[in-house]
Amino acid sequence: xxxxxxxxxxxxxxxEIIGQFRLPSVFFAVCRVIESVRVDYEACSKPFMxxxxxxxxxxxxxxxxxxxxxxxxxxxxxxTRWAEQEVIAGRLEHAEDYDKLLVPAxxxxxxxxxxxxxxxxxxxxxxxxxxxxxxMTVATVLEQVGFADTGIGFLYANSFALQHAFAxxxxxxxxxxxxxxxxxxxxxxxxxxLVLPGYGSGNPGEGGAFHGLAYQVAAESRNGGWALSGKAVxxxxxxxxxxxxxxxxxxxxxxxxxxxxxxxxxxxxxxxPFKKTGLAxxxxxxxxxxxxxxxxxLVILRxxxxxxxxxxxxxxxxxAICVGSLLATYEILxxxxxxxxxxxxxxxxxxxxxxxxxMGEAAGGIATSRVLTYNLxxxxxxxxxxxxxxxxxxxxxxxxxxxxxxxxxxxxMNNTMELMGSAGYATEWNLERYWRDVKCIENSVIPETAARxxxxxxxxxxxxx
Amino acid sequence: MRSIDDxxxxxxxxxxxxxxxxxxxxxxxxxxVIPNRREYDEDxxxxxxxxxxxxxxxxxxGLQRVLFPEEVGGWGLGHSDYLGTGSYRMFEEIARADSAxxxxxxxxxxxxxxxxxxxxxxxxxxxxxxxxxxxxxKAVFCANAMTEPQGGADIENMDLLKGSTIETTAVLDGxxxxxxxxxxxxxxxxxxxxxxxxxxxxxPGSIDPEDFAFIFVPGDAEGVTQGKPYxxxxxxxxxxxxxxxENVRVPSWYRACGPGxxxxxxxxxxxxxxxxxxxxxxxxMMNVYEILKGFCEEKTxxxxxxxxxxxxxxxxxxxxxxxxxxxxxxxxxARMMDRPDLYGDRWSEEMVVKGRAFKYFAADKAVENLxxxxxxxxxxxxxxxxxxxxHWRDLKIAQLWMGGKQLxxxxxxxxxxxxxxx
Ligand SMILES: Cc1cc2nc3c(=O)[nH]c(=O)nc-3n(C[C@H](O)[C@H](O)[C@H](O)COP(=O)(O)OP(=O)(O)OC[C@H]3O[C@@H](n4cnc5c(N)ncnc54)[C@H](O)[C@@H]3O)c2cc1C
Numbered sequence: 001x002x003x004x005x006x007x008x009x010x011x012x013x014x015x016e017i018i019g020q021f022r023l024p025s026v027f028f029a030v031c032r033v034i035e036s037v038r039v040d041y042e043a044c045s046k047p048f049m050x051x052x053x054x055x056x057x058x059x060x061x062x063x064x065x066x067x068x069x070x071x072x073x074x075x076x077x078x079x080t081r082w083a084e085q086e087v088i089a090g091r092l093e094h095a096e097d098y099d100k101l102l103v104p105a106x107x108x109x110x111x112x113x114x115x116x117x118x119x120x121x122x123x124x125x126x127x128x129x130x131x132x133x134x135x136m137t138v139a140t141v142l143e144q145v146g147f148a149d150t151g152i153g154f155l156y157a158n159s160f161a162l163q164h165a166f167a168x169x170x171x172x173x174x175x176x177x178x179x180x181x182x183x184x185x186x187x188x189x190x191x192x193x194l195v196l197p198g199y200g201s202g203n204p205g206e207g208g209a210f211h212g213l214a215y216q217v218a219a220e221s222r223n224g225g226w227a228l229s230g231k232a233v234x235x236x237x238x239x240x241x242x243x244x245x246x247x248x249x250x251x252x253x254x255x256x257x258x259x260x261x262x263x264x265x266x267x268x269x270x271x272x273p274f275k276k277t278g279l280a281x282x283x284x285x286x287x288x289x290x291x292x293x294x295x296x297x298l299v300i301l302r303x304x305x306x307x308x309x310x311x312x313x314x315x316x317x318x319x320a321i322c323v324g325s326l327l328a329t330y331e332i333l334x335x336x337x338x339x340x341x342x343x344x345x346x347x348x349x350x351x352x353x354x355x356x357x358x359m360g361e362a363a364g365g366i367a368t369s370r371v372l373t374y375n376l377x378x379x380x381x382x383x384x385x386x387x388x389x390x391x392x393x394x395x396x397x398x399x400x401x402x403x404x405x406x407x408x409x410x411x412x413m414n415n416t417m418e419l420m421g422s423a424g425y426a427t428e429w430n431l432e433r434y435w436r437d438v439k440c441i442e443n444s445v446i447p448e449t450a451a452r453x454x455x456x457x458x459x460x461x462x463x464x465x
Numbered sequence: 466m467r468s469i470d471d472x473x474x475x476x477x478x479x480x481x482x483x484x485x486x487x488x489x490x491x492x493x494x495x496x497x498v499i500p501n502r503r504e505y506d507e508d509x510x511x512x513x514x515x516x517x518x519x520x521x522x523x524x525x526x527g528l529q530r531v532l533f534p535e536e537v538g539g540w541g542l543g544h545s546d547y548l549g550t551g552s553y554r555m556f557e558e559i560a561r562a563d564s565a566x567x568x569x570x571x572x573x574x575x576x577x578x579x580x581x582x583x584x585x586x587x588x589x590x591x592x593x594x595x596x597x598x599x600x601x602x603k604a605v606f607c608a609n610a611m612t613e614p615q616g617g618a619d620i621e622n623m624d625l626l627k628g629s630t631i632e633t634t635a636v637l638d639g640x641x642x643x644x645x646x647x648x649x650x651x652x653x654x655x656x657x658x659x660x661x662x663x664x665x666x667x668x669p670g671s672i673d674p675e676d677f678a679f680i681f682v683p684g685d686a687e688g689v690t691q692g693k694p695y696x697x698x699x700x701x702x703x704x705x706x707x708x709x710x711e712n713v714r715v716p717s718w719y720r721a722c723g724p725g726x727x728x729x730x731x732x733x734x735x736x737x738x739x740x741x742x743x744x745x746x747x748x749x750m751m752n753v754y755e756i757l758k759g760f761c762e763e764k765t766x767x768x769x770x771x772x773x774x775x776x777x778x779x780x781x782x783x784x785x786x787x788x789x790x791x792x793x794x795x796x797x798x799a800r801m802m803d804r805p806d807l808y809g810d811r812w813s814e815e816m817v818v819k820g821r822a823f824k825y826f827a828a829d830k831a832v833e834n835l836x837x838x839x840x841x842x843x844x845x846x847x848x849x850x851x852x853x854x855x856h857w858r859d860l861k862i863a864q865l866w867m868g869g870k871q872l873x874x875x876x877x878x879x880x881x882x883x884x885x886x887x
Contacts, residue, residue, distance in 0.1 A: 095696075198844050200765035212767035234844050275503065275849035277839075277858065342616060344626055354871050414832060417861065421617060421869050422650050422705075425698050425862050432698035436858065439839065440847040447843030449766070449776045465767075 061327065061363075061370045067136060067378050071129075076140040082109055083148030096280040096433065106152055106281065110189045115141065115156060117185040119167035124177060125185040130168050132381045132389070135313065139320040139377035143370075146324025150437030151281030153324065155191045157317035158237050162192035162246040164313045165258065165300040175297065183243055190243035193235040194314065195287075197248055199447065203231070208250035210307075211457070212465070213450050215256075217289055219249035225295040226251075226259055232286045236444065239285035240273045246300060247289075248307065256307040260298040267292040278436030309390030315402035316380055318441050319373040322409040325434040326366045329409075332431050333362065333416045336423070349419075358415045365408035376401045396458040399451050406442035413438060467758075469561070469751040472785075472792050478800040480547035483554050489526060490555060494562035497521050502563050503849050509701035510694055512657075515566070516604070522570065523604040528555070530599045532574045532581040537591050538599030543581035549802030552737070553744045553795060560748030564859045565702035567748065571741045572652040573598075575609040576662025578734050579679055579721035582811075585730050589718060590681065597659060608651040608658035608684075609734065610708060617650065620664060621735065621868035624814060624876065625887075628666055628677040628728065633710065635665040635678045637717060642680055644688075644713040655694030655704030659684045662721070663710065664731070674728035679721040688713035699858030732812040735867070739820030740802060742863045743795035746827040749856040750788045750834065756852055757784070757838055760845070780841055787830045798823050818880040825873040828863035835860060 086105040094101035110116035119134060120126020129137060138160050145153040163184070166173040183190045200206050200214030208215050217230035228249060235245055244260050245268075251257035261268055267290040273283040301310060337350035337359060350356055379386040379394055386394060413435040417424035424431045446454075453465050480486075497518040508514045523529040531551075533539020542548055552574065560567035577594075580587040598605050610633075611620050619630040633646025644665060651658070661682045668676040682689060692707035722730050761772035761781065771777050798820060801808040809815055835857040839846030847854050864870050875887050 199771060200768070201763070202765045202770075209768065214765065236844075275506070277847035277849075277854040279847075340616070342618060343622070344619060344630060354874065358871075410836060414861075418864055418870050421865050422612070422862075425700075425865055427696040427698070435861075436698065439836070439854075439857075443839045443842065443846035444844045447766075448837070448840035449774070449780070450843075453776060 061367050064374050072137045072140040079144040087148040102281045119163050124181050135380035136377045142320035143324040146321030147328045150325045151279035153321035159192040161314035165310050191238045192244045193238045193242040195235045195247040215250050227291045227293050228289050230289045237282035239270045240283040257302040259294045265292050279440045305390035308395040312395050312398035315398040316376045319402050319405040322405050323370050323373050362412040365412040369405040372401045409438045474796050480551040490558035498562035505701040515702045519604040532577050533595045537595035544583040549799030553799040556744035557748035560745040561752040564745040564749045565700040567745050569703045573607050576607050605659045606653040606657050607660045608653040609662050610648040610651045611664045612650045618868040618872045627672040629672045631666040633665040640717045641714045644710045646710050648708045650705045652703050655706035656691045657704050675724035677728040679727040681719045732817050736816050736820045738867050739824035742824045743827040746831040747792045791827045794823050821873040822877045825870045831860040
């Protein structure tokens with residue numbers, strides 16, 4: 001395991017970069033609306049620090065502190081400053097504009113801050129975090145990214161889960177890492193996108209089923225590699241812009257495998273981005289695959305256990321983004337609750353017992369979601385204690401936590417919107433954006449029914465489902 | 466084949482016009498709205514696509530006249546026995562295509578209720594305003610300006626606060642009202658409205674119902690400024706904005722019903738808002754049913770059509786169960802609006818409270834069910850092409866507007882349990 005106490009050279013470079021990140025806080029946008037509220041901006045820049053005098057979400061909502069290492073905290077702080085400077089400040093002017101706001105912010109996060117190459121060995125120009133403990137690091141980081149922009153978090157969740165399959169011990173694949181250095185350690189943003197099983201379309205060419213869900217591509221073994229075909233294949237994100245797709249397929253007898261396809265591979269084409277509820281950072285589009293050939297070396301995993309591991313990591317990442325969005329929701333509701341008046345003049349909103357009970361429910365959802373997500377990250381980062389991340393048990397826990405967090409995020413956001421009346425529905429207050437974004441994550445990562453049956457299979461031993 | 470027409474309605478309540486009106490509106494929706502509605506979100510500011518569809522509905526088909534008495538060129542719905550059930554059907558059919566259009570359409574009637582409905586028809590004002598609506602080939606809109614920056618719920622909390630938080634003032638100066646104030650959010654603002662019904666006070670802070678005033682203000686009156694439309698989560702076909710009234714002068718007889726009666730009959734406006742909300746929910750959910758049925762036949766799970774899986778079928782059943790219940794409740798409340806002789810005055814506290822209960826039940830169920838449907842649809846749930854996500858975004862506001870859910874809860878508890886301090 002890496003010794004996180006000894007900070008590697010590239011951190012020094014980071015410290016230089018983050019020196020420039022000194023902009024106002026996450027409260028900035030909201031405070032412009034409610035001018036009467038004064039906020040300690042400096043304090044907002046430190047995700048895990050206890051700030052004397054003023055209670056911030058960082059200290060109110062519990063984190064199992066002993067699991068968070070210096071490196072995690074440091075990176076989360078860096079990303080918090082990125083969030084403030086690159087996203088939140090710019091949002092006032094550019095709302096969700098893809099080219100003006102999101103593309104530059106993604107570039108800064110992926111390339112300048114270096115999340116894109118975080119798992120790559122230092123000698124290949126990466127961050128050297130290719131151990132299971134990267135799961136905890138990414139949880140702390142994605143929380144901050146999700147706080148700023150759920151969609152950007154979602155792109156990174158996909159990229160991270162894809163890379164985790166071959167860049168993290170004990171599955172580190174040196175040859176593949178070497179081959180993909182130009183993609184992930186270069187100057188261009190490289191988003192990786194997962195292509196997971198989903199509902200079938202009943203077409204004859206469809207590629208087998210994994211626990212009832214159909215593989216979106218049919219695969220044929222060819223020249224030691226694979227030829228993949230599929231129509232209207234829906235990636236999780238960025239169908240139009242991703243550099244790589246990690247495509248799940250049936251490697252024979254229902255055995256799941258995942259192969260990397262490059263966006264410029266022969267036979268692979270993407271349609272126009274489709275409109276959707278949220279996640280503006282993801283220009284998603286369906287793919288057509290006409291016998292796209294991939295060498296066997298690009299198969300990043302094979303077998304149920306490895307596939308479950310990838311999904312568990314992905315679910316954890318998605319949960320962490322949602323926690324970040326929940327923390328943003330909390331801040332918005334806090335300002336509202338402190339300043340709004342109902343039931344006649346002078347009646348402070350949060351002092352009304354009915355609204356307080358809803359605020360309490362929202363807070364409870366945020367607190368449990370945060371603790372659960374860190375617990376899952378811990379399980380994935382310490383296989384020596386919790387067993388292989390691809391075990392049935394860990395996968396079941398990951399599914400439970402992902403479903404719990406997304407459900408309670410939607411509940412809390414729905415309640416918050418209720419409490420804010422039309423302001424909650426207005427773009428100006430930002431809440432509705434998080435609400436739309438998290439909804440996309442809730443419904444598109446795994447169909448509800450399939451998740452439930454996955455859990456029943458594990459906990460109740462269903463044999464035929 | 467089962468269709469949306471298989472959902473239950475208490476058929477003996479329906480107006481004689483129900484079938485033909487329903488058909489006209491369904492044809493209009495299929496032709497003018499459904500093919501374009503996926504582009505509406507991008508059209509929220511300009512209404513380039515939305516306006517022509519309104520033009521056809523309101524001016525060409527003439528539906529903007531329905532409430533006015535026949536004597537002034539209207540269709541007389543306001544003094545028929547079918548104000549509730551007739552409007553419900555119209556709102557439902559329009560909401561099946563687009564609930565924001567249904568709201569914008571419904572709000573054309575909303576303030577006019579104060580002057581067009583029996584037994585409080587204000588013939589002088591009907592004569593004054595009817596030509597705007599009945600003698601034109603353009604769509605004409607009203608807005609009902611209640612909400613103010615300090616809070617909309619308090620203004621609708623009439624039983625408890627009795628208008629005491631209203632800050633928009635009306636001062637009588639000779640034979641004119643002088644109106645000053647700042648309103649937010651009215652449907653059909655943002656430059657759309659030609660006529661406002663403005664909730665104001667003649668004595669700020671007063672709890673005397675006589676000081677509650679409902680005054681009509683033409684959109685082009687001097688001193689009226691409508692802001693730019695707000696961008697929101699959904700409801701693109703409904704524009705909402707700030708409105709400022711600065712020393713706006715209107716004739717003294719533009720007050721709808723007069724001291725005491727404005728307060729009293731405004732509760733009828735609230736009841737229509739609650740009924741309309743249930744209709745918007747049932748219309749949109751009927752469309753979701755159609756979409757979901759197609760989706761569950763097209764997609765497979767475990768090698769079978771989605772709907773042939775027991776676990777999926779359980780969720781589908783829950784969805785239609787709730788839709789059945791909402792629709793029956795909606796028509797029941799519409800009937801209660803139609804027959805004050807059986808159910809009591811449309812402006813009674815009892816009607817307000819029952820309407821609130823039905824409204825928040827329907828809105829809660831809509832948000833819950835549409836969220837579940839999106840989850841069931843997996844990666845296609847948030848896809849605009851499927852239209853479900855649009856209904857989900859649109860219907861969320863049904864929970865929030867008209868004072869929000871918590872106001873509904875308080876009013877319902879106060880009436881049924883005779884709470885005294887809430
Ligand atoms: C699409 C759309 C259309 C609209 N159309 C119109 C229109 O035509 N005319 C118009 O005037 N307005 C309209 N509105 C505004 C809307 O009706 C108000 O926003 C709504 O009444 C709530 O008022 P508010 O936003 O000021 O929230 P507030 O009044 O501040 O209330 C916020 C929340 O406080 C809580 N609350 C309030 N009172 C109580 C209480 N007594 N007890 C417990 N909790 C309470 C509730 O949770 C409530 O949701 C529209 C809004 C939208 C988005």
